[in-house]
Amino acid sequence: MAAVVPRLLVVEDDDSIRTALRWALEDEGYDVAEAVSGEEAVRAVAVAAPDVMVVDLMLGSMDGFAVIREVRREHDLPIIVVSARADTHDIVAALEAGADDYVTKPFEVKEITARLRALRRRAGSGAPDLPPDEVVLDKDPAAPLVLREARGTVHRGDQQLPLTLTEFRLLCELAGSPGRVFSRQALLERVWEHGFFGDERIVDVHVRRLRTKVETDPSAPRLVVTVRGLGYRLDPQ
Template sequence: MQEFSLPHVLAVDDDPAVRELVADYLRGNELRVTAVASGRELAEVMARETVDLLVLDVRLHGEDGMQIARRLRESSTIPILMLTGLGEEADRVMGLELGADDYLTKPFSTRELLARIRALLRRAQAQATVADAVAKVRAYRFGGWELNIGLRRLKDPQGQAVPLTNGEFSLLTAFLCSPQRVLTRDQLLDLSRLHNAEVYDRSIDVQILRLRRKIEEDAAHPRFIKTQRGAGYLFDAPVEPVR
């Protein structure tokens, strides 16, 4: 496989030994790697090349990895894997709150680093595929209902508008673009973020209950959104995309 067809990982760490370790191991496992020591070099690489994933050390010499992560999140959805020090729980929590997708504690196993990178790349590809599909769809129809994506408007079988919150709209869209498929809470969170909705893990069940009350005849015995115990939720109805 040609090098430029491989996923491109940008690793930022001011420790040359860590940069060499990460770069050598990932290159030996079918990834293209650029390793730099500072935020300035990071910006230069991203200005001239396409980067698929960022490995970012929280404690850079003279810089704050948190600020770099915050700055990137304002303009990019690139997956970010943060490297934190042993026992620095506050760094991990803050990193995730700022939009990092995962973290790894130093010292780390290179095999675990590779596994986490591959998982994030798979998730990003799945999101890109769904986002592309949704962008080509004007509306979804199911059981007499219609959800207009552009207008973010839901109509019931009688043609009456049913108001949705941002979270409810994003969850319903996630279900409609993946009907007859079990979606875990993590998958619902990922798909909801495509629409910039403020949906959090602890609120998924509450949002789904509210959505059921709006689209189900009997929310206690749902026809559309069914619970798959121990697995997640399933939208159990035929869905017609309108392109």
């Protein structure tokens, strides 16, 4: 049986950078499609259903932030931002919008491919052919919170929660050792694998996003709690 070729969408309005990325990623075995604007990117995701997306932030009328937010409404594919904007506020904003990783320009293509491999390993780490392993994180009788790691799903009652890949991995890591405090650095090493860009605040961003989806009251979290000065832990309810 022939191997499945992963589909990748490059969203970049600079012709030279887009072409260089395409050639390099095709050499890595990807089936690469291109988009030169935010609007074109959103259409391409809807039509071509890529497995992963690499997107620049500065795209004109519809910038990369808007693209990510729009894609995240319907899709949970891994998204890597590649941008010349290296300010921490831009990085945090992109991750808040729903990106999984962030690489600043100039960059080595091998760094992009390494991060893509790490994201795809995490995306494929589930085992849908295994019996579902259910972990009840919140026993609320009206709407229990159930994690099914093997299936890659989290449900609140009958509703499946739209967690991104990184949010799901973060929840699984915390749920694997309930009551244990994880430092931000430990979570970076376990969830991001390749160490991301070294800023531990990325963990805070993703925890905040995760809480908006799994907590009944994100402003007063009871499930994913902060341990001041140490990190985070998960307290099943």
